[in-house]
Each structure stands twice: as structure tokens, then as C-alpha cells.
Amino acid sequence: MQKLYKTAYHTNPMLVENTITLASLYKILFEEEPLTLSDPCMQKLEESFNFLKTFSNDKIIYGINTGFGPMAQYRIEDESLSQLQYNIIRSHATGAGQPLPERYVKAAMVARLYTFLQGKSGVHKELALLITEFINRGIIPYVPEHGSVGASGDLVQLAHIALTLIGEGEVFYQGKKRDTASVLAENGLQPFQMHIREGLSVTNGTSVMTGIGIVNLIYARQLMQWAVGASVMMNEIATSYDDFMSEPLNEAKQHxxxxxxxxxxxxxxxxxxxxxxxxxxxxxxxHEEKIFTHKVQPYYSLRCIPQILGPVYDELLNAEKVLINEINSACDNPIVDPDTQNVYHGGNFHGDYVSFEMDKLKIAVTKLTMLAERQINYLFHDRINGILPPFVNMGVLGLNYGLQASQFTATSTTAECQTLSNPMYVHSIPNNNDNQDIVSMGTNSALMAKTVIENAYQVMAILMMGIVQAIDCLDIADRISPRSQQVYKEIRAFFPVFREDTPKYKEIESMMVYLKKGRFQEK
Structure with missing residues (x-):
């Protein structure tokens, strides 16, 4: 395969075909595995580009020799065709708000790359190669969070990515925000030059919402594992009867x-x-007891874990199916099809699949967060658990306060998740001179899911702090399961047992880092 750019990354890159799995996405996004495009991918790109070049010579095709959106009724003269492609990028780079974190932007670039690799976009291979270089070298476009209505896809955010591909705008590189031109020069890369329709193709589609969704899913899967582990440890602390997790009981329900x-x-x-x-x-x-000192059945937040987390697990499976289907699809418009020798106009840029799934994902993670908050309340409420001091306070009651104030954070954060769980999928607002008269709001949905997941890690961090304190209060570290002991030891290595009052905000942050760091990797 021809190399157009000088490489600067480690050896044995992942050989890219035109489909990708969640496990491979994990390696790219969390382990920084580099990519190289396979020969079949390059051939597919060239075939699509060459067909479009020939096919478009004497035809009217949207976005090649017409304006965009409601301006599609205006024909563009031949001498302005290249300028048209630059204009859509520059005019649509109108995002606002905080920059999207680098991992999410990288995921969006990966998603855009895979749209092109379907061979139905008609873009020049140099565009795919340059995006690959950005991914491999850690050149991350500055992309503001706000701007997409999720139909014509993520026009605004993708325009910010496209702006950097033509050597304009700003990027994050080696921890600093810099102008793109200097970073490209430093890396021996040339800005992309338009051929036929690359300006439209790179800005038109669901890649940002899909990229955010992929990172959301990976973090949510990790969170699910912790919710299971925390729930087991809670039941160990409560010395619950174990039949609520038995195989016969749970197989009696067909989920x-x-x-x-x-x-x-x-x-x-x-x-x-x-x-x-x-x-x-x-x-x-x-048994002749009139009152049982140990609860015959514990509270729902301890006993109903399979029934509460089961639907969350099922949603994670469905979210993976939807997102992997989306990333392995051609999501721009029009669709260039060398096989049928035609160009099809439609709406593959519409983000309803991702929008609906991100709404469901954030609802599922909110329910997981509500479970964790109730488990915190069980640990901290001495009159409910009957075995622990208030707020697992190992100091002097009244003088010291244990994790009392941490519960405020968990409760308020859970409440925010509940509000954010209202759906975006049904919040369409017509715009674009009513050309976009029903839209998905998919990127908003993905961003709200991102916030809910981050909130959930905050609540889970406080729960895990409470759990290890409770284990020491009860002196049962040598009685919990080997897996629970491993987690207990890992946490106590950076969060030691405490009796005196100290600020806990740094410990919460450290716990979140621990929970996210990859104990449960993608399979």
C-alpha cells in the first residue's frame, strides 16, 4: 500500500478492514493501538472515487454541483465546485460550549473513517489516510460540544473536525491546544485538498454521536461490572441469605x-x-422465635439486584448492536454505489437509531445510579442496617462525621441523573428553513448520556468508599470472597482506613480513576 505520509507511531498497527468490533474500538481508544488501512480498503476507496468522478461529469448531484440543504435548488458553476466544498466546512464550524474531551473526538474520527471505508462516499483515499494519521499521532481536533441537531448528522461538530483536515482551526496535541497548521507542519503532513465532494462527505453523518456513544458504552459496561461487585460486597456486609442470586430462582424468569x-x-x-x-x-x-433478629429477606436494594441490573445488562447488549451497526455503515448523503452504478439521495445521516439508544442507555445507567445511592443509604443509616455506626463513622460520634457529607454529593448527583434521563429523541425542533423538519437530537442525547455516566461514577466512587469502611468497621476483610478481598486491598492501597475528618474530594476523584482504569476490559 502506498504511504503518503511519514509515520511516527509504534510498530504492529491494527490492520483496518471495513468493519470493526467493540473490542477493537477499545484497543484504539483506550490502549492507543495505531491503525493502518488494508489494501482491500484502499481499493474500495479508489473504486468509489473513480466511479463518482466519471458518473458526476454530466449529472446534477446534490452537494457536488448544487448548494447544500435548502440551497440545493441553486446550481453551482464549474469554476466554483472546489470552493463549494471548502465553504460548507468553514460556514458550519459554528460550535459553542466546552470542547468535547479528546477520547470522544478520537472516537468520532474513527467512526468517520469507517463510514468512508464502506466505499459508498466517493471520497479520495487521501482523506481516509489523513484521518488515520490524525488518529495514530494523537492530533485531536478542537470540537465544541454544542451545535448538532442530529440530522444531516453532526454537521457542526464534523465541520470542526473537517476544518483541521484542511489545515485550519485548532487541535489538541501533546497536551496543548494549538493552531492546526503548525501541528501539521511539525508532523510532515499536508492539509487535504478537495477533489469532488469531500467537504460535504466529511461533515455529513452520525459519526460524532456514534463516537460519543461508543465511549459511553465502554464506560457503562465497566460501570455495570462494578455495580455487580458492589452489590455482592453489600450483601456480604449484610450477611444476606444467598438464594436471591441462585440459578433456579433466576431461571424461573425468562430474561x-x-x-x-x-x-x-x-x-x-x-x-x-x-x-x-x-x-x-x-x-x-x-424454629419457635417470635421475632427474627436477622432479616429473613433484606431490602430490595440488596435482594433484587438481578431484577434491577438485568434490564441494564440487556440494554448494554442492544446499545452495542446499534452502535456497531452504525459505525460499520455508510451514514452520509448521497450514497455512491459503484456496484449498481448509481448515486442515491436519501437520509442515512439521520441519527434516530443512536439518539433512541443513547436515551435508553442513560435511563439504564440512571437506574444503576439510583441503586448505588440506595445502597449508600443502607450503609450510612445505622437504624436501617443495624450493624454499622452512622455514616460508617469509625471516629468519635458527634465529634467526627465519617462519610456523612459524601452522601449529599451522591444524592444530588443521582437527582441530576434522574432529570437528565428525560428523552431527547422526541424533542425535535424544525430548523434549516424547515428542510430539517424532523431531527434526531442524537448528539444531545449522547452528550447527556455521557454526563449521566460520569455522574454514575461519582456515586459509585462514594459507594465503594463506604463499602471498604464498612468492611473495616465489621473486621470482615478475611471473610469476604477472594474477589472482594482483591478489590478491598486495591482500594485500601490508595484510600486507607480513616477515623479523623479530612476533605474527601480528592479521594472521590482517585476512586473514579480506579473504577475507570480498565479492570474489566472489553472481550
Whole structure:
């Protein structure tokens, strides 16, 4: 394969075909594995470009020799065709708000690359190669969060990415925000020059919402694993009867997610000395007690974990299906099809699939967060748990306060998640001279899901702080399951047991870093 650019990354890059899995996306986004385009991909790009070049000579095709959007009724003269492609990029780079974090922008570039690799966009291969160089070298376009209505896709945010590909705008590079031109020069890269329709193709589609969604999904899957582990450790602290996670009970209900969560819990709790066997204590011998000192059935936030997290698990599976389908699709307009020798005008840029899925994902993660908040309340409320001091306070009651104030943070953050869970999918507002008269708001939905997931990590961090404090309060570190012991030891390595009052904001941040760092990698 011809190399147009000098490379500056490590060896053994991932060979890119025209489809990708979540596991490969994880390697690119979280392990910085570099990419190289395969020969079949390059051939597919060239075939699509060459067909469009020939086909478009004497035809009227949207975005090649017409204006864009409601301006499509105006024909563009031949001498202005190249300028037209630059104009859509420059005119649409109108984003506002905070910059989208680098990992999410990188994911959007990967998503855009895979749209082109379907061979249905008619773009020149140099565009795909330059995007690959940006990904491999860590050249991350400055992309403001706000601007997309999610139909014609992510026009505004993609325009900010496109702006950097033509050597304009700004990028983040090696930890600093810099002008693009100097970074390209430093890396021996040339700005992209328009051929036929690359300005439209690079700005038109669902790649930003899809990229955000992919990162959201990976973080949410990690969070799900922690929710399962925390729930097991909660039941170890409460010395619950273990039959709520039993196989016969959960297979009596025909939901894959519930059964899988119960299986995961049984695996985590294996060899624990804390959980109880109902058959050994309540089904054995004669019982004449009038009041049972140990709860026969614990609170729902401890007992109903498979039923609560099961639907969340199922949603994660569906979100993966939708997002992987989207990233392996051609999502721009028009669609260039060398196989049928035609160019089709339609709406593959419309983001409803991603929008709907991100709404469902944020609802699922909010429910997970609500569960964690209730488990925090169980740990901190001495009159509910009956075994721990208030707020797992290991100091002097009244003088010291334990994790009392941390609950305020968890409660307020959970409340914000509940509000953010209102759907964007049904909040279409017509715009663009009513050309875009029904839109997806998919990027807003993905961004709100991103916030909900970040909030959920904050609440989970406080829960895990409470759990390890409770384990030390009860002196049961040697009785919990081996897997729970491993987590306990890892946390105590950076969050030691405490009795005196100290600020906890740095510890919450450290705990979030720990929870995100990749214990449960993509399979």
C-alpha cells in the first residue's frame, strides 16, 4: 500500500478492514493501538472515487454541483465546485460550549473513517489516510460540544473536525491546544485538498454521536461490572441469605440479563464466608422465635439486584448492536454505489437509531445510579442496617462525621441523573428553513448520556468508599470472597482506613480513576 505520509507511531498497527468490533474500538481508544488501512480498503476507496468522478461529469448531484440543504435548488458553476466544498466546512464550524474531551473526538474520527471505508462516499483515499494519521499521532481536533441537531448528522461538530483536515482551526496535541497548521507542519503532513465532494462527505453523518456513544458504552459496561461487585460486597456486609442470586430462582424468569447478573454475582461471591445459606438456618430444625433478629429477606436494594441490573445488562447488549451497526455503515448523503452504478439521495445521516439508544442507555445507567445511592443509604443509616455506626463513622460520634457529607454529593448527583434521563429523541425542533423538519437530537442525547455516566461514577466512587469502611468497621476483610478481598486491598492501597475528618474530594476523584482504569476490559 502506498504511504503518503511519514509515520511516527509504534510498530504492529491494527490492520483496518471495513468493519470493526467493540473490542477493537477499545484497543484504539483506550490502549492507543495505531491503525493502518488494508489494501482491500484502499481499493474500495479508489473504486468509489473513480466511479463518482466519471458518473458526476454530466449529472446534477446534490452537494457536488448544487448548494447544500435548502440551497440545493441553486446550481453551482464549474469554476466554483472546489470552493463549494471548502465553504460548507468553514460556514458550519459554528460550535459553542466546552470542547468535547479528546477520547470522544478520537472516537468520532474513527467512526468517520469507517463510514468512508464502506466505499459508498466517493471520497479520495487521501482523506481516509489523513484521518488515520490524525488518529495514530494523537492530533485531536478542537470540537465544541454544542451545535448538532442530529440530522444531516453532526454537521457542526464534523465541520470542526473537517476544518483541521484542511489545515485550519485548532487541535489538541501533546497536551496543548494549538493552531492546526503548525501541528501539521511539525508532523510532515499536508492539509487535504478537495477533489469532488469531500467537504460535504466529511461533515455529513452520525459519526460524532456514534463516537460519543461508543465511549459511553465502554464506560457503562465497566460501570455495570462494578455495580455487580458492589452489590455482592453489600450483601456480604449484610450477611444476606444467598438464594436471591441462585440459578433456579433466576431461571424461573425468562430474561437473559437477569440470569446473567445472577451468574456474575454467584461467580463473584464464590468462597465468601459472609453470606448465609437459608437451608442451613431457616429450613433446618424447628424454629419457635417470635421475632427474627436477622432479616429473613433484606431490602430490595440488596435482594433484587438481578431484577434491577438485568434490564441494564440487556440494554448494554442492544446499545452495542446499534452502535456497531452504525459505525460499520455508510451514514452520509448521497450514497455512491459503484456496484449498481448509481448515486442515491436519501437520509442515512439521520441519527434516530443512536439518539433512541443513547436515551435508553442513560435511563439504564440512571437506574444503576439510583441503586448505588440506595445502597449508600443502607450503609450510612445505622437504624436501617443495624450493624454499622452512622455514616460508617469509625471516629468519635458527634465529634467526627465519617462519610456523612459524601452522601449529599451522591444524592444530588443521582437527582441530576434522574432529570437528565428525560428523552431527547422526541424533542425535535424544525430548523434549516424547515428542510430539517424532523431531527434526531442524537448528539444531545449522547452528550447527556455521557454526563449521566460520569455522574454514575461519582456515586459509585462514594459507594465503594463506604463499602471498604464498612468492611473495616465489621473486621470482615478475611471473610469476604477472594474477589472482594482483591478489590478491598486495591482500594485500601490508595484510600486507607480513616477515623479523623479530612476533605474527601480528592479521594472521590482517585476512586473514579480506579473504577475507570480498565479492570474489566472489553472481550
Amino acid at each position: 437473559e440479563g437477569q440470569q446473567e447478573i445472577a451468574r456474575m454475582m454467584r461467580q463473584w461471591v464464590k468462597d465468601s464466608l459472609c453470606v448465609r445459606k437459608r437451608e442451613n438456618e431457616l429450613y433446618n430444625g424447628k
